[in-house]
Amino acid sequence: LGLSISRQYVNLMGGDLTVRSELGQGSLFQFDLLVELAGGTELEGETRHKRVLALETGQPVYRLLIAEDNESNRQLLVKLLEPLGFAVKEAVNGQVAVQIWEQWKPDLIWMDMRMPVMDGHQAIMHIKGTAKGQDTVIIALTASAFEEERERVLFEGCDDFVRKPFREGEIFNMLVKYLDVRFVYEEPVEYPASSHGQEEVQAPTDLGEIPSNLIADLQEATITADMTQILKSIEQISLHNPAAAERLADYAHNFEYKKIL
Structure with a gap:
């Protein structure tokens, strides 16, 4: 992360990061924090995993817009959502996202915050500043770990907020929460929990x-x-x-x- 931002993170948690360096020997970086001891939680003997397979039949064709300038990040969402039956369009910046929104009327927009030409903040305020934009769900996507960023995008009109890197379950949960999407899931696979309460990873x-x-x-x-x-x-x-x-x-x-x- 870099020393400056790492130290900021530690300071926000009430601690400090220090360095001790000796020429020709190397450097030692360390930090200390005051934390509360968490209570132990007994895990069940089996962990259930459910994977989304498709959309249930009898639902409308949900329109999803992905506004993200990084092609790899866009394709990550496209390949996750399109095979399930969602109608998906892509925008490389906020300006293109606004244009597609005006013409296509998506049900939900995944909006990256940092983009060229017009960033996510500007695009959100443009869309949510209109009457019809109030009916469009916008989920902010950001790599920022700061609570201030979350508060900012919600104040600007975003309906919710997902931090990168995200898990596919977070994406599906947002679709269920805001669009009432119904999914078809595979049968749960049961794995015996290890002695440490963690899933065994097969090589x-x-x-x-x-x-x-x-x-x-x-x-x-x-x-x-x-x-x-x-x-x-x-x-x-x-x-x-x-x-x-x-x-x-x-x-x-x-x-x-x-x-x-």
């Missing part, structure tokens, strides 16, 4: 046949959550180990990045 198929540079490329793309590059890397891996590529693709589409790493 992917043996990667020994795959060139090390392809594995490194995949890991780098996964760490940065670059879905476009992740899928490109998996496509290259499939030429060497189709079984491993199939499993890795399943992890990617389900946003199970820890299993990929």
